[in-house]
Amino acid sequence: MSVVEIPDGAGNHLRLVEFNGKLYPNFPIESITNMKSLKLREDDVIISAYSKSGTHWLFEICRMLLAGRLDVEVISKLNLMIELVAQDVLDQIESPRVLNSHVAFSDLPTDLAVKKPKIIYIRRNPKDVAVSFYNHSYKLKEFYDYNGEFKDYLELFVNGKVDYNSWFDKVLDWEKVIDNNTEYSILDLTYEDLKADPIAEIRKISDFLQVKRNEEFIKEICDACSFSKMQQRKGHIMADGSGQSNIYRKGEVGDWKNWFTVAQNEWFDRIYSEKMAGSKLKFRYSFDEDEK
Numbered sequence: 212m213s214v215v216e217i218p219d220g221a222g223n224h225l226r227l228v229e230f231n232g233k234l235y236p237n238f239p240i241e242s243i244t245n246m247k248s249l250k251l252r253e254d255d256v257i258i259s260a261y262s263k264s265g266t267h268w269l270f271e272i273c274r275m276l277l278a279g280r281l282d283v284e285v286i287s288k289l290n291l292m293i294e295l296v297a298q299d300v301l302d303q304i305e306s307p308r309v310l311n312s313h314v315a316f317s318d319l320p321t322d323l324a325v326k327k328p329k330i331i332y333i334r335r336n337p338k339d340v341a342v343s344f345y346n347h348s349y350k351l352k353e354f355y356d357y358n359g360e361f362k363d364y365l366e367l368f369v370n371g372k373v374d375y376n377s378w379f380d381k382v383l384d385w386e387k388v389i390d391n392n393t394e395y396s397i398l399d400l401t402y403e404d405l406k407a408d409p410i411a412e413i414r415k416i417s418d419f420l421q422v423k424r425n426e427e428f429i430k431e432i433c434d435a436c437s438f439s440k441m442q443q444r445k446g447h448i449m450a451d452g453s454g455q456s457n458i459y460r461k462g463e464v465g466d467w468k469n470w471f472t473v474a475q476n477e478w479f480d481r482i483y484s485e486k487m488a489g490s491k492l493k494f495r496y497s498f499d500e501d502e503k
């Protein structure tokens with residue numbers, strides 16, 4: 212386990228941590244090495260996602276649904292992140308806990324197979340993920356120390372040389388887990404569906420969590436967890452020096468069009484077709500269905 216400096220094509224470096232051949236954010240070494248042995252509870256809910264796919268949003272929705280109220284404590288999801296939290300800290304959190312993680316299914320705690328907590332998986336189209344992840348890595352200087360341009364970051368992203376490695380491998384792996392799963396209770400969501408029809412999706416989550424929440428409350432959660440309300444309430448957590456939020460950046464579907472050149476887009480589409488051949492997954496890249 213060591214801190215590594217991943218070079219991009221222009222000679223800028225992304226500072227990460229390597230453990231068992233995989234790349235992680237620059238988290239304390241002991242939390243990454245301990246994640247596999249974390250003890251869970253049966254009534255935990257685990258949100259799983261590749262980075263920048265809507266984890267914070269879902270974290271807040273789930274906490275409100277479980278609590279049955281909107282005024283849940285303002286806390287960072289980092290406090291309940293499997294690859295970051297220590298067992299003694301986790302043990303002090305009241306049930307039901309909403310944990311979250313970006314690691315592969317096979318890297319989640321072994322106790323998962325015993326306690327079988329509910330899992331909510333969310334995925335997002337890779338072009339918007341790449342843009343969001345670039346901004347995240349570029350702005351969190353004390354963490355990543357990255358000064359590269361989007362075009363160079365995009366190559367790292369496509370080649371899996373970023374924290375949590377390849378988006379393609381992760382979503383393909385989760386696709387298999389969900390398709391072949393008979394023993395776990397997993398809800399499969401997309402960022403784009405949550406954005407297009409939050410009320411329907413929050414209702415789905417509520418049913419999955421088996422909490423009986425009425426339509427009025429679902430609407431209230433939808434409003435309290437809108438991008439602007441969350442930015443207001445939680446934007447100060449992980450803000451940069453000027454107070455700008457690093458997490459609540461734009462919250463849109465299709466921002467990638469402001470970043471990808473035509474050539475980059477064609478290149479990305481070619482790589483996507485190669486890597487995702489055989490996958491049944493579909494992603495929405497824009498709400499204009501004629502566009503990709």
Ligand code: A3P
Nearest residue numbers: 263264265266267268343437438459460461462
């Ligand atoms: P952008 O950088 O595209 O704005 P994660 O929580 O997995 O780190 O994902 C972060 C992304 O989700 C960011 O995307 C962020 O703006 C977006 N996001 C966070 N809260 C949101 C909300 N309430 N509604 C829509 N998008 C949200």
